[in-house]
Amino acid sequence: MSRFLKLKSLVPYTPGEQPRSTDRLIKLNTNESPFPPGPEVIKALNAGAVSMLRLYSDPTCAMLREAAADFYGISPDMVCAGNGSDELLALIFHGLTPNGAVFPDITYGFYPVFSDMFGVSAKEIPIREDFSIDVEDYRGEKGTVVIANPNAPTGLYLDEGKVRRLLEQDRDRLVVMDEAYIDFGGKSSVGLLGEYDNLIVVQTFSKSRQLAGERVAIAMSSPEIIADLNTLRFSFNPYNVDSLAILAGSAAMRDREYFEKCRLEIIRSREYTIEKLRELGFNVTDSLANFVFAAPPGMSGGEYMRALRQEGILVRHFDKAKTDAYVRISIGTFEDMQTLIEKTEKILKTARSDAF
Numbered sequence: 001m002s003r004f005l006k007l008k009s010l011v012p013y014t015p016g017e018q019p020r021s022t023d024r025l026i027k028l029n030t031n032e033s034p035f036p037p038g039p040e041v042i043k044a045l046n047a048g049a050v051s052m053l054r055l056y057s058d059p060t061c062a063m064l065r066e067a068a069a070d071f072y073g074i075s076p077d078m079v080c081a082g083n084g085s086d087e088l089l090a091l092i093f094h095g096l097t098p099n100g101a102v103f104p105d106i107t108y109g110f111y112p113v114f115s116d117m118f119g120v121s122a123k124e125i126p127i128r129e130d131f132s133i134d135v136e137d138y139r140g141e142k143g144t145v146v147i148a149n150p151n152a153p154t155g156l157y158l159d160e161g162k163v164r165r166l167l168e169q170d171r172d173r174l175v176v177m178d179e180a181y182i183d184f185g186g187k188s189s190v191g192l193l194g195e196y197d198n199l200i201v202v203q204t205f206s207k208s209r210q211l212a213g214e215r216v217a218i219a220m221s222s223p224e225i226i227a228d229l230n231t232l233r234f235s236f237n238p239y240n241v242d243s244l245a246i247l248a249g250s251a252a253m254r255d256r257e258y259f260e261k262c263r264l265e266i267i268r269s270r271e272y273t274i275e276k277l278r279e280l281g282f283n284v285t286d287s288l289a290n291f292v293f294a295a296p297p298g299m300s301g302g303e304y305m306r307a308l309r310q311e312g313i314l315v316r317h318f319d320k321a322k323t324d325a326y327v328r329i330s331i332g333t334f335e336d337m338q339t340l341i342e343k344t345e346k347i348l349k350t351a352r353s354d355a356f
């Protein structure tokens with residue numbers, strides 16, 4: 001650390017490992033899509049698009065906002081685009097937390113980092129023994145509530161009734177629904193925007209739209225809140241979404257057929273994985289995300305993660321007390337998940353024979 005750093009105690013977010021080559025690895029550690037971008041995205045990223053890079057990107061991101069607005073049946077002035085949802089969440093933590101931020105103690109690891117980075121007072125609400133979020137625990141809290149729905153890394157989903165209760169507890173308190181994983185079985189809260197002006201829905205193109213490396217995301221909210229987000233965005237980086245990301249994101253939004261095909265395939269592979277892991281004695285949550293959260297029998301989460309690494313499979317382990325027994329396994333292709341199950345059977349067999 002140099003003597004010039006102002007935020008001396010800042011502990012940065014630790015991203016999952018991004019190996020240079022995934023040739024001999026099955027990468028199930030960062031919840032990316034196992035499928036490539038669709039044909040419409042590939043068509044959009046052509047030589048003509050590259051030649052336009054001499055110009056700045058459209059600071060209004062009109063094409064992308066219109067595509068998202070069409071998809072959800074809302075107006076484009078209810079959409080703001082960002083360089084990944086991490087950026088949109090950063091703007092929200094920075095500028096839309098007049099009374100601090102409130103979020104579960106087990107959730108996306110970036111929320112406490114953003115709080116520290118921007119000097120936002122943060123309150124962590126313990127999740128329940130079964131990893132669920134009880135919205136009643138948020139009653140009376142004044143800070144902006146930030147909930148990943150489904151939550152990470154548990155995969156557990158809050159249904160619409162619970163989201164409504166959260167919104168109704170205090171109409172003057174902002175609720176941010178981070179819907180990074182909503183397309184894998186949940187119902188988006190976008191449909192509630194007409195009724196509640198204290199709601200922001202954030203979605204990423206990194207998971208269900210195959211564009212993690214392109215860095216595209218959207219926030220959807222009332223036109224007033226979107227105007228505020230734009231004030232923040234234009235005070236930081238008006239060209240936050242690059243020209244290729246605008247083209248790729250718009251094409252991904254408009255190609256409903258490819259989106260549906262990929263998301264249904266992930267759901268099928270997730271259900272297969274949950275069933276097989278449970279048969280092998282794992283505790284597995286009822287995840288509605290593109291990952292499963294699973295605790296192996298007879299070994300810790302860390303041991304299982306290391307054993308899988310030896311077998312060429314990357315998964316994620318979070319070494320907090322509450323999550324230590326578990327690993328988070330992203331859903332890859334169906335074949336990836338079959339390999340995961342085979343290797344897991346082998347690991348459990350070896351562990352059992354070592355125990356004798």
Ligand code: PMP
Pocket residue numbers: 083084085086087108148152178180203204205206212216217
């Ligand atoms: N929210 C949650 C809950 C996530 O798990 C992630 C992915 N790490 C993000 C937001 C950020 O996604 P991105 O910046 O790629 O849009």
